[in-house]
Amino acid sequence: MWQPDRPFNELPDPPIDQLETKAVLKATIEARTALASLDQAIRRIPNPAVLVSALPLLEAKASSEIENIVTTTDELFRLASDTEEQASPETKETLRYRFALFAGLRSLQNRPLTSSTAMEVCSRIKAREMRVRDLSGTYIGNPATKIARYTPPEGRSIIEQKLSSWEKFIHGNPDLDPLVIMAAAHYQFEAIHPFADGNGRTGRILNILLLTERGLLREPVLYLSRHIIRNKDEYYERLLSVTRDDDWEGWLLFMLEGVRSTSFETLRIIDEIQSLQLTMREELRDTTSAGANADLLDLLFEQPYCRISIVMERCGVSRPTASKWLRELGDAGKLRDLRVGRERLFINHRFLEVLSA
Structure with a gap:
């Protein structure tokens, strides 16, 4: 009992x-x-x-x-x-x-x-x-x-x-x-x-x-x-x-x-993520010198708080190039630029909004 x-x-x-x-x-x-x-x-x-x-x-x-x-x-x-x-x-x-x-x-x-x-x-x-x-x-x-x-x-x-x-x-x-x-x-x-x-x-x-x-x-x-x-x-x-x-x-x-x-x-x-991926692929092509870089696109979703060093490693590019790509997306409002101490982070804020909706 x-x-x-x-x-x-x-x-x-x-x-x-x-x-x-x-x-x-x-x-x-x-x-x-x-x-x-x-x-x-x-x-x-x-x-x-x-x-x-x-x-x-x-x-x-x-x-x-x-x-x-x-x-x-x-x-x-x-x-x-x-x-x-x-x-x-x-x-x-x-x-x-x-x-x-x-x-x-x-x-x-x-x-x-x-x-x-x-x-x-x-x-x-x-x-x-x-x-x-x-x-x-x-x-x-x-x-x-x-x-x-x-x-x-x-x-x-x-x-x-x-x-x-x-x-x-x-x-x-x-x-x-x-x-x-x-x-x-x-x-x-x-x-x-x-x-x-x-x-x-x-x-x-x-x-x-x-x-x-x-x-x-x-x-x-x-x-x-x-x-x-x-x-x-x-x-x-x-x-x-x-x-x-x-x-x-x-x-x-x-x-x-x-x-x-x-x-x-x-x-x-998943549907909203895929829709946002298509949108960002077009944005990469239209607003950055990266073009429709598939590695960069994947990285922005795998690690929505993106560091310049990670882009360098994943995409095989120099620091000036990685910095330029992220800065272009930030200037266009596609990523949010954030400084944490001495580090600079670029945030895929729209992706985070989809996840937390």
């Missing part, structure tokens, strides 16, 4: 035969259709690095914001390719989220998604080695009143046993749709709450890794945390409702709607 203030050591596995209800199957078809459209759009893009550079940063920002780690899109992109100490602690931690996502993707090349993957991801997020917790007193609730809404399983051996069940659920149910597995496994992981910190962000990265592992997503560009941050209260209430009321259907429908809606929103972002 679950009680909010007692460790839920009897946490059950997802009820396999109860997950794919009629409503869930209908929502799964709609989510799969939207996700397939997104994946096809990614395959058509000549340079997917533009999306792979940008969208995981937005996912990192939203996922971190769910945990009240707040930074700005502007600061994230300005420091994304830098390790400057001037970054705020919140920005550094958010940037580590993207680093953890890509570390997780690399790990899938050598081994399937397991609890070891989760440990690696969480360790990257927290910048220290994270192991299964062996602490008592962990609970989810109001830290001021110390009233628990939920208390996860306690004891390392029990948590490791629950993680083993989580792995078996992910890989041992080929008849379940991967989207249903992703959503149910996300609840299961969050209910286990295996680490002392970073569980929410780790679990949301695992969602993307699972979809990638199953071949539903070519690149990690699903902006799923946008749905969660917009519906943060419902997200936590739906998680609790599974534990309290066994309401798997409500939880699965919430997550499937997130996949469907954010797939279409990401498609809109």
Whole structure:
């Protein structure tokens, strides 16, 4: 019998035969259709690095914001390719989220998604080695009143046993749709709450890794945390409702709607990015001595805070030439010129506006 203030050591596995209800199957078809459209759009893009550079940063920002780690899109992109100490602690931690996502993707090349993957991801997020917790007193609730809404399983051996069940659920149910597995496994992981910190962000990265592992997503560009941050209260209430009321259907429908809606929103972002790329290609030709330089165009989207030194390296040109190209775009109002200390940055502000709309 679950009680909010007692460790839920009897946490059950997802009820396999109860997950794919009629409503869930209908929502799964709609989510799969939207996700397939997104994946096809990614395959058509000549340079997917533009999306792979940008969208995981937005996912990192939203996922971190769910945990009240707040930074700005502007600061994230300005420091994304830098390790400057001037970054705020919140920005550094958010940037580590993207680093953890890509570390997780690399790990899938050598081994399937397991609890070891989760440990690696969480360790990257927290910048220290994270192991299964062996602490008592962990609970989810109001830290001021110390009233628990939920208390996860306690004891390392029990948590490791629950993680083993989580792995078996992910890989041992080929008849379940991967989207249903992703959503149910996300609840299961969050209910286990295996680490002392970073569980929410780790679990949301695992969602993307699972979809990638199953071949539903070519690149990690699903902006799923946008749905969660917009519906943060419902997200936590739906998680609790599974534990309290066994309401798997409500939880699965919430997550499937997130996949469907954010797939279409990401498609809109892709369309707007491609439209802006076409516009800027014409602007390069008409307003600069660079002409329609493809390397320069790609760079302005891969790194919207562009440095002269990066243009020199990427385009194989001298410093005077790189400086001239960027200055011409700045003078024409196509890029925004910004000085940070002794450094000069040229900002693709229209691209950032598309991303943050």
